[in-house]
Amino acid sequence: MGxxxxxxxxxxxxxxxxFFLDSAAAPTIVLVFALVFVLSLLRYLGRSVPGLEPAKR
Known part of the structure; x- marks a missing residue:
């Protein structure tokens, strides 16, 4: 995916x-992007920690 x-x-x-949480759209979008960023950062850091297996490609 590009x-x-x-x-x-x-x-x-x-x-x-x-829409379903009945909240403002802009802050919800920012939280979704922040969640994806944190998850990708943790995945990246997990690769560089000794003893943890890297994600399979």
Missing amino acids: RSAAGAALLLVGVYLS
């Missing part, structure tokens, strides 16, 4: 969640 498509998908997820 970067633009991933961004658009996360945007739609944030808007979708904001």
Whole structure:
């Protein structure tokens, strides 16, 4: 998935969640993007920690 498509998908997820959570759209979108960032950071850091197996490609 391209970067633009991933961004658009996360945007739609944030808007979708904001509708069902009855919250403002912009902060919900930011939280979705932040969650994906943190998950990708933890995955990256897990690769560099000795004793942990890297993610399979």
